[in-house]
Amino acid sequence: MSDEVGKIKIGLEVHCQLTSLATKLFCSSPADYRERPPNTNICPVCIGTPGSLPALNRKAVYYATMVALALNFKLSDRMLFFRKNYFYPDMSKNFQITQYDRAGGVPFATDGYIHLDSGKKIRLGRMQLEEDPAKLSYDGTIDSSTKTFVDYNRAGVALIEIVTEPDLKSPREAREFLNKLTSIVEHLGVSDLGLEGSVRCDANISLAGGRRVEVKNISSFKEVERALSFEMTRQKSLTSKGISIAQETRHWDDVRRITISLRVKEEEQDYRYFPEADLVPVVLSKGFIKDVKSDMPELPKERERRFQQEYNLSGETAQVLVKEKGLADFFEDSAKYSKNAREAGSWLAVDLQAFLNEAGKELADLEITPKHIAELVDMVSNAEVSRGAAKTIFLEMLKTSKMPRSIAEEKGLKVIADSKFVEDVTEKVFKENPKAVQDAVKDEKAINFLLGQIMRATRGRVDPAVANRIVREKLSAVKSSE
């Protein structure tokens, strides 16, 4: 198994909308096309009526430059836009304005990379800026559709396309890569990846010596690992029966969770790229690049380092926290309200992650706030509750969103530091365990048994420091009375 896994090659093509822009890539129609009646968010440019002229959105170039620099790309000195010609209802112009052209076109940037946690480098071949096509919806499933509807509201929205080399070796690595990419894009603030359809992914996968299968239209990053796992199993099972894998394009059905053959490729499609004569070549000046660099927000890698220094977090904890910008922000707020940032980090990176994985949820699905975490952390630091009780409170808090202190009171989980109460319990334990008391008088180490009995009798609710003091006082009284 592991031998075969080593030979798998996976490459990804990621499309990400620059949702933070006010307008589309080549016109002044709003970029925010969601929740508008179909075909109302359009103008002559994005529809491509004769005589309309595109004008490049400067801010889109600015954002794309930011993404390219954050992903270690080399920016092209002089970039061109091309028309990619095809006939399909999602592009009323019958061409898409994009950048790549196999015959010498220049994309926005080339040769970038992302490091995985293991240190492995995933090469990014190229990045380009292009317009999004319209959105098609089908009457029924794709297989048995009778009608197709088209909504041009999305047509012309700025997209960046990032293409990896086939360096990924497993569906899990693909997911880790996409998580890293997501976190970087979120930290840059150029796109809200939580919006429906703001990121889409195509994947290609081939087994050792096998032909390349492309899986199209994976609508969310979470689905990528699933789609690739399905495809890996399908290809392995065919290969083991001696059936060769066809080079084809398949569609991921995220309801049935299977891939379906769309078309078997005989040859590369010829899109007849030619330069978009209505747009001038783009040259990024040194001053422009300098401005972008100086405006660049803190990236996940830098934030990870800062978390270790500023909050005294372990490298592992910091790494988990920056995987999602939302989680990293949540941590920083929790740290602000609590006395012990390191503890807050540990609850969020370990206990919270375990809960979310098991429940199949995300942080955003919960109703807790950073103040919940801060209060719990402080209760443990102040010895108001034991660590064991804190875990119970934590889980209850995630489920009910109640504040930890009120859960502790309701459930009677607060530590008892009242000396009189502890003395009474200690006396009772001494009476029940005369042999242990004698042992403890002789040997200091035997004291732990008595402390354990006190904790057991009170279900761990007694303040350990108070119990320790009282047991020692009582033991020395026993000793002197002998």
Ligand SMILES: [Zn+2]
């Ligand atoms: Zn428009």
